[in-house]
Amino acid sequence: MLVPVNLKLRWFAIYAGFGLLLSLIITAVLTQVATRQIEEQVGTSLAHVAEQMAHQLEEGMFERLRDLQTAAKLIEVPETGAQQERLEQLIQALYSSYENYAWLGITSADGEVLISSNNVLEGADVSARPWFQGAMQNPYFIGDVHGALLLESILNPDGAEPLRFVDVAVPLKRPDGSIWGVLGSHLNWAWVQELERVAKRGLLDLPAAEIIIVSSEGQVLLGPKVNDDGRLQLRLSEAVARQGHGLQQWPDGAEYVVGLAVTRERQVYKGPEWQVWVREPATEAFKPVRELRWQAVWIGLAVALCFAGIGWLSAGRIARPYADISSKLEHEVASRTEELRRTNEKLERLATTDSLTGLLNRRALIKQAKQLRKRADRHGQDIAVVMIDLDNFKKVNDSYGHSVGDKVLKKLAKLAGKLVREVDIVARSGGEEFTLVLDGSDEKNAKAVTQRLAKQLREAEFSADGETFTVTLSAGVASWSSDQEFEIVLDKADELLYEAKEKGRDCVVAAFESESNTKEAD
Ligand SMILES: Nc1nc2c(ncn2[C@@H]2O[C@H](COP(=O)(O)OP(=O)(O)OP(=O)(O)O)[C@@H](O)[C@H]2O)c(=O)[nH]1
Numbered sequence: 164m165l166v167p168v169n170l171k172l173r174w175f176a177i178y179a180g181f182g183l184l185l186s187l188i189i190t191a192v193l194t195q196v197a198t199r200q201i202e203e204q205v206g207t208s209l210a211h212v213a214e215q216m217a218h219q220l221e222e223g224m225f226e227r228l229r230d231l232q233t234a235a236k237l238i239e240v241p242e243t244g245a246q247q248e249r250l251e252q253l254i255q256a257l258y259s260s261y262e263n264y265a266w267l268g269i270t271s272a273d274g275e276v277l278i279s280s281n282n283v284l285e286g287a288d289v290s291a292r293p294w295f296q297g298a299m300q301n302p303y304f305i306g307d308v309h310g311a312l313l314l315e316s317i318l319n320p321d322g323a324e325p326l327r328f329v330d331v332a333v334p335l336k337r338p339d340g341s342i343w344g345v346l347g348s349h350l351n352w353a354w355v356q357e358l359e360r361v362a363k364r365g366l367l368d369l370p371a372a373e374i375i376i377v378s379s380e381g382q383v384l385l386g387p388k389v390n391d392d393g394r395l396q397l398r399l400s401e402a403v404a405r406q407g408h409g410l411q412q413w414p415d416g417a418e419y420v421v422g423l424a425v426t427r428e429r430q431v432y433k434g435p436e437w438q439v440w441v442r443e444p445a446t447e448a449f450k451p452v453r454e455l456r457w458q459a460v461w462i463g464l465a466v467a468l469c470f471a472g473i474g475w476l477s478a479g480r481i482a483r484p485y486a487d488i489s490s491k492l493e494h495e496v497a498s499r500t501e502e503l504r505r506t507n508e509k510l511e512r513l514a515t516t517d518s519l520t521g522l523l524n525r526r527a528l529i530k531q532a533k534q535l536r537k538r539a540d541r542h543g544q545d546i547a548v549v550m551i552d553l554d555n556f557k558k559v560n561d562s563y564g565h566s567v568g569d570k571v572l573k574k575l576a577k578l579a580g581k582l583v584r585e586v587d588i589v590a591r592s593g594g595e596e597f598t599l600v601l602d603g604s605d606e607k608n609a610k611a612v613t614q615r616l617a618k619q620l621r622e623a624e625f626s627a628d629g630e631t632f633t634v635t636l637s638a639g640v641a642s643w644s645s646d647q648e649f650e651i652v653l654d655k656a657d658e659l660l661y662e663a664k665e666k667g668r669d670c671v672v673a674a675f676e677s678e679s680n681t682k683e684a685d
Contacts, residue, residue, distance in 0.1 A: 179474065232333050303334075549613050578619045586602045587599065616636070639672055639674075
């Protein structure tokens with residue numbers, strides 16, 4: 164048995180759908196896992212670089228502070244020209260020891276610059292500068308990044324990129340602990356840019372990564388411009404707040420994978436609290452995920468096609484039993500339906516026909532006679548009804564047996580069936596009673612037909628128990644007018660039959676010649 168194409172196609176579609184679904188699930192899971200892994204890996208690297216950078220910033224400032232604190236211990240109030248000269252040499256030596264000192268100087272307690280690197284600003288009043296005031300009131304001062312005020316024109320005569328400094332300053336004390344001056348320094352911000360260059364070497368795998376340093380006031384000190392006012396204010400994402408790295412939305416709406424570190428306080432040193440951000444655009448960071456997703460989609464499609472192929476090939480084997488069953492079922496249903504139709508026909512026949520003669524029974528006679536009446540009315544035709552009864556039939560039964568009597572009944576049925584036309588009705592309306600309904604016949608015609616039937620019966624010879632015998636019939640013929648109920652006409656024909664019996668049997672009496680009619684006429 165061949166598997167229908169329809170069934171194969173369904174099987175193909177089921178397998179393809181299943182393969183596709185499986186691939187989609189695998190792709191979704193793979194993508195999610197890869198996204199998480201990349202977010203974790205990239206985030207951890209960025210956080211590591213941020214930590215390094217923050218550490219180096221702290222180190223850098225702490226070393227400068229230590230330089231100044233060490234030098235401060237060697238510095239006494241210059242009272243002689245020789246002491247003055249020695250201090251100038253000390254400042255110059257300190258200045259030369261570190262390339263990112265933009266300026267170093269010693270002030271008096273009232274803020275006058277006494278000695279300075281390259282004699283810059285000597286004699287100037289710096290008493291209003293925060294670094295001077297900070298060092299006069301605290302063990303040390305480390306300030307946030309600021310632009311140059313007094314030094315800009317001296318140190319940056321070309322007016323290139325404005326200079327920015329970080330200030331470090333310590334008080335100068337006499338042996339009794341009283342403050343007589345301040346040792347201050349301006350660190351060139353270029354120092355941090357150098358740190359950034361070094362840190363970026365650790366980000367070679369992430370070329371789009373950027374480093375951003377934000378001051379404790381939210382001012383961007385280093386990195387790309389994020390806002391017109393140069394400030395960065397972010398609501399930390401849950402991941403970044405918890406672990407210092409993860410996905411973070413930027414004020415422009417773009418998403419970045421970031422690492423965040425904050426410069427920390429040390430035991431002997433408290434510097435500014437700077438945030439060090441290292442960020443990589445999420446679109447760049449997750450590029451490998453997108454590539455992986457496409458690969459997974461293609462592989463998934465291939466898998467789905469393979470599944471579909473297997474489905475197509477196996478459809479024959481798997482679906483054949485179902486197809487066989489289905490065909491057997493169809494066959495079974497068809498034969499059962501035919502059987503049922505035949506049984507119904509049989510039941511209908513049994514309900515409408517007489518089993519002995521095959522003629523219509525009384526119930527069917529009444530139904531069909533009424534239909535005939537309607538048809539005849541439409542064509543304006545007469546109908547005649549004939550009631551026939553075998554004469555002395557009881558004797559036949561009694562003399563030759565019931566089966567012989569049956570043969571007589573069948574014979575009469577056969578003769579009557581042959582004699583009338585197809586449109587006419589022949590029925591066995593009772594035990595040995597028959598009814599004819601003759602379409603298009605008046606009483607005369609009907610009587611003639613009945614007489615022919617009586618003659619044929621009379622001439623028929625029956626044999627039983629080595630004897631032969633004949634049978635006669637009596638009949639009543641009545642016309643059926645359209646306003647009459649059929650049952651009334653039957654009664655009328657029955658009366659006429661009775662009259663025929665009365666007349667001595669083997670006789671046909673029609674209504675027009677009936678004695679009762681004649682009497683009524685009289
Ligand atoms: N063999 C046979 N006899 C039947 C059948 N139906 C009815 N009969 C018999 O028909 C006979 C009818 O008898 P009656 O009604 O006395 O009438 P009759 O002997 O024909 O006499 P009249 O009608 O007066 O001429 C009875 O003996 C019934 O048993 C049948 O199907 N087969």
